[in-house]
Structure formats: C-alpha cells, structure tokens
Amino acid sequence: MKIRWRILGGEWKEVETGAKTMKELMVELSLSPEEYLPSIGGKLVTEDYEIREGDEIQFVPVVSGG
C-alpha cells in the first residue's frame, strides 16, 4: 500500500510499503524508535499502530541538535 511520510520540517515522500505496523515501517525506513516519534494528524501513535492505505505520517525527531 501507499503512504506518505516525512520527518517533521522535512520533505514529504510517498512510498509503497509492505509494513503492517508502525514498528515495521520504521524498520523499513531505518528510523530508530528511540529517536523518532510517529504522529498522524498531529497526534502521536504507538509502534503497534496498524498502517492504512493513504496514511500521512510525520516523524517527530527526539534528538534536538543543540
């Protein structure tokens, strides 16, 4: 299925994914759950969130640079 994602403040990207859950998606995108928090529509979701077609996911960076 197709989803859109970006790191907060970055560019939106569209990807075709086989991931069923947020956890699997983050592994696919090489994003550490210690360093990025997934959110949809401005609300945080947990790693077991089931990915749906057309989801727009923003990853909030935990590590502040400075």
Place this chain on the structure above:
Amino acid sequence: MAKCSVCGKPAVYTAKYEGKSYCAEHFLEWFDRRVRKTIRKYKMFGKKEHIVVAVSGGKDSLAAMHYMKKLSERVPGWTVEALLIDEGIGGYRPITIKDFKHWAEEWDVPYRIVSFKEEIGATLDEIVKIGYEKGLPYQPCTYCGVFRRYLLNKAAREMGATVLITGHNLDDEIQTFLMNIMRHDVDRLARLGPVTGVSEHEGFVRRVKIFYEIPEKEVVVYAMINGFYPEFVECPYARLGFRWDLRHYINKLEERYPGTKFMIEKSLLDIMGELKKTRGEGKPKKCKICGEPATGDVCRACELRMLLGLMEPPDWFDVSQIKI
C-alpha cells in the same frame, strides 16, 4: 493500537522500560507525578524561591519553562522568570529565540536575553573562526559550554535568582557522564547530579535539573501533547561534538535493552556519591580577573577570552601558563 494502561483509551506513548502505555491525559499525569517526585527527592526548592529558567527555545527548556510556570501557579512563594543566552549562531539561534519569545509571552513569563557579543565580546560564530585561526584545539561546543555556563550564572545572580533551572533530561546527564568517563575527566564527574552549585561561594546560583529522571523522548511527548513542540532546527555545530556520536550508541542500546538509560544514571548517582566524598566541588575561589566563581585563580571563561584575544591579560598573568 496499544491502550492506555490506566483508562483503556488509545495510547499515545509506550514506556517500554516499564511495559506500560498512556493516553495523552494519563501521560501528563504520570509525567507530572515523576517530576514532582524528583523535586521532592532532591529537595530542589524551598517555600520561597525566585526561580530563573535557563531557556534556549529548544523543546527541553521550553518544557521546563512551561512546567515551572504551571507548577509555580500553585505555590504562592514562587516567582518564575526566564533567561536566554544568545550565543550568536547564525541560521539557528534567531529561529529558536523567536520561538522562545512567542511562548514566554503566551505563558506570561518575564524574561531577559543576554548575548555573547555584548558580554564576551564576540558571537560564537566569530569565536569559532578566531579559535581556528589561532590554532586553538577546541570544538565549538567547548567555547559555547564555558561561556554559556558563565553567563547563565552571572545573569541569573543579577536577576536575583535563588535557583536556576535547566532543561537537562536523563539522556543529557548520562551522555555527559559517559563522555567524562571516556575522556578520563573524573573531577568533572563529581560535579554532575540533579542539584549542583551548592557551595559556600556567594557568587554561585544553585542549579537544578527538574527533568533529571525523564528520558528525552518523554520531554518531546510532553511538548507535543501541550502543543508547543518547536520547529525543528539543528545547531550547525552539533554534529561536530563527541556527544552527537555517543547519543546514537546509547539510543541503540536502549532500543535493544530497554531500561539501560535509567541503569546508567543509577550507576552515575552511586559513583558520584562516593566521589563527592573525596573530590567534591571543593570551596570555589573568586576569579582574580572578573570576580566570578572559579576553581583556580582565574576562571575558565577569562582564560578562553585571553587565549582568543578578546581580553588583555593583566600584568601579573602569564597567558602561556594556561592549561590547554
């Protein structure tokens, strides 16, 4: 989707190290309970305090300002003010200053901004350039850390602070701990901890870290739920520091072995307790040049200023004596 361990509503966060999940409402309750516990455990505040929060405009310090403002509304003897140090980092600090001012005004927190340019004589960008030209062996974070700590203490004291709060969280503390270990800087270890600057020196403002036992990730959740997570901007010097690499290694470990960060901090506290007996903060002296607290005759900020040529050394002082 994980359910809140308290009420069963959809969760926004799972704390893997304790195997529990929380909805927004119960996350905030849990967060507040733990910060208040930290405050009590380390006896951070008295009944009457003028609290100055050191704020950069990043999420940790904004969270500290937000939290303290709310908490102080319940304590009649407390007043809260914010202090921002403008290091002069092009493309970065102006953005976070804008965020800071916005929220300070929104939450009705009076503030003061103090700049490197005015107080030290040059912006951090200029300092880094001078240091490079003079062949000094320091990373930008070294200058920034020394001058920022120096100005925070000085300005907080001038503001009449009885206590200075920083937004340091669990991750920051254990990174500093491990950095000092890896650099064999044991004396500096003894100066870590949730409350510092408790010495007999009149020039020292006591410093406390209210988020001492809160992982960085949970400070972000707090900021997100409260709607003030700032625009993400990164300090252009951040990736040059040792800390940058170290934090990723620690995060990898935490991912594989949840609870590692807390265990490192517990070890730090035990080790520090022992170290303080033999290598404690000692009685600080007064810098013979500027009068600010110092461990030797001259404080580190004055030493760096002389090395950078931002200050003329006094007749009695030999710059070549400075330990690089």
